[in-house]
Amino acid sequence: MIDVALKKPGRPVIGVAGATGRTGSYLTSRLLNHSVHVVALTRDPNPQRLPEGINRAVVDFDDPNTISKGLVGVDRLFLAQGTSPDQVRNEIAVIDAAVSAGVSHVVKVSAMGPPTRLHPFDWHMEIEAHLAKYDIGYTVLRASTFVDILINRAAKAVVVGTWGGAAGDGRVNLIDTRDVADVAFSALLDERHLGTQRAYHLTGPRAVTMQDVADELTHLLGREVLYRQRTPSEQRQILIASGTSEMVADIMLGLDRIFHDSVLSETTDTVLQLTGRPPRSVESWLTENLSAFRS
Numbered sequence: 001m002i003d004v005a006l007k008k009p010g011r012p013v014i015g016v017a018g019a020t021g022r023t024g025s026y027l028t029s030r031l032l033n034h035s036v037h038v039v040a041l042t043r044d045p046n047p048q049r050l051p052e053g054i055n056r057a058v059v060d061f062d063d064p065n066t067i068s069k070g071l072v073g074v075d076r077l078f079l080a081q082g083t084s085p086d087q088v089r090n091e092i093a094v095i096d097a098a099v100s101a102g103v104s105h106v107v108k109v110s111a112m113g114p115p116t117r118l119h120p121f122d123w124h125m126e127i128e129a130h131l132a133k134y135d136i137g138y139t140v141l142r143a144s145t146f147v148d149i150l151i152n153r154a155a156k157a158v159v160v161g162t163w164g165g166a167a168g169d170g171r172v173n174l175i176d177t178r179d180v181a182d183v184a185f186s187a188l189l190d191e192r193h194l195g196t197q198r199a200y201h202l203t204g205p206r207a208v209t210m211q212d213v214a215d216e217l218t219h220l221l222g223r224e225v226l227y228r229q230r231t232p233s234e235q236r237q238i239l240i241a242s243g244t245s246e247m248v249a250d251i252m253l254g255l256d257r258i259f260h261d262s263v264l265s266e267t268t269d270t271v272l273q274l275t276g277r278p279p280r281s282v283e284s285w286l287t288e289n290l291s292a293f294r295s
């Protein structure tokens, strides 16, 4: 929680719900180098997961009082909670508390995609609809699938030579979470966004198939990497046998279906428009993270 007495005029207080996460941690590191106050709203009482010097509010997202306390003095809010069945309830509670606390602008990470029953797309639609009930400023960042998912979905399996899935030859325009964070940075700090109500569709520079990813890994690793084509039921059996929960298996298979049908294959220029530079490519992300794919 920020000490309101220490607030400096002209330096907005940015609340970050999700500061220990993929997008939130990169955003937080950028904000800390800027002349703003940052408050991380986190469930974690252990300060080691956050950069030194950050204001920290330990929050129980099921207890609105703790959220309200954490938001005292906060002017603008970034919201990106990890995927869980609690996400709708918890993000809605944060939005409600933010409005009551007088937060003037909310930047929410959402998911690009069609109206669907698939999680987490339906969860984000519900949260967006709730946000739309309020007359405050907000920027909804409907991001395509994060390239970072390849760590969980592919890296270990690539190492042991069993990577595969039900994505077929479908294409997806994967985005680097740092690009999502860079757009969030602009939406939180550029005065032109403040008070507006906008949704942006964020993608990487071009769509790829899983076989394209395998081919790039083959090139980078100097050994053949295969993406084995499986049916959804074969993939489900493999996921469950490896200890994946039913809920996570459903989410992963839902994503495979979205990839298979090339639902997220469009390319937008939003990252370029809002940050002034093109989005990072899958190839450069693979190069930077190659050690995770090495045996």
Ligand SMILES: NC(=O)c1ccc[n+]([C@@H]2O[C@H](COP(=O)([O-])OP(=O)(O)OC[C@H]3O[C@@H](n4cnc5c(N)ncnc54)[C@H](OP(=O)(O)O)[C@@H]3O)[C@@H](O)[C@H]2O)c1
Residues within 6 Å of the ligand: 017, 018, 019, 020, 021, 022, 023, 024, 041, 042, 043, 044, 061, 080, 081, 082, 083, 084, 086, 087, 090, 109, 110, 111, 112, 120, 142, 143, 144, 145, 146, 147, 149, 177
């Ligand atoms: N993965 C994708 O391809 C993709 C694509 C588009 C949109 N999205 C959306 O992006 C958001 C996730 O962004 P991210 O990857 O940056 O987040 P993340 O790393 O998965 O998690 C962000 C933070 O959320 C906090 N959190 C609070 N309650 C949680 C709960 N019940 N379960 C898990 N985490 C919880 C955690 O922080 P504390 O422990 O500090 O509280 C965590 O560090 C999700 O809403 C997701 O649907 C994802």
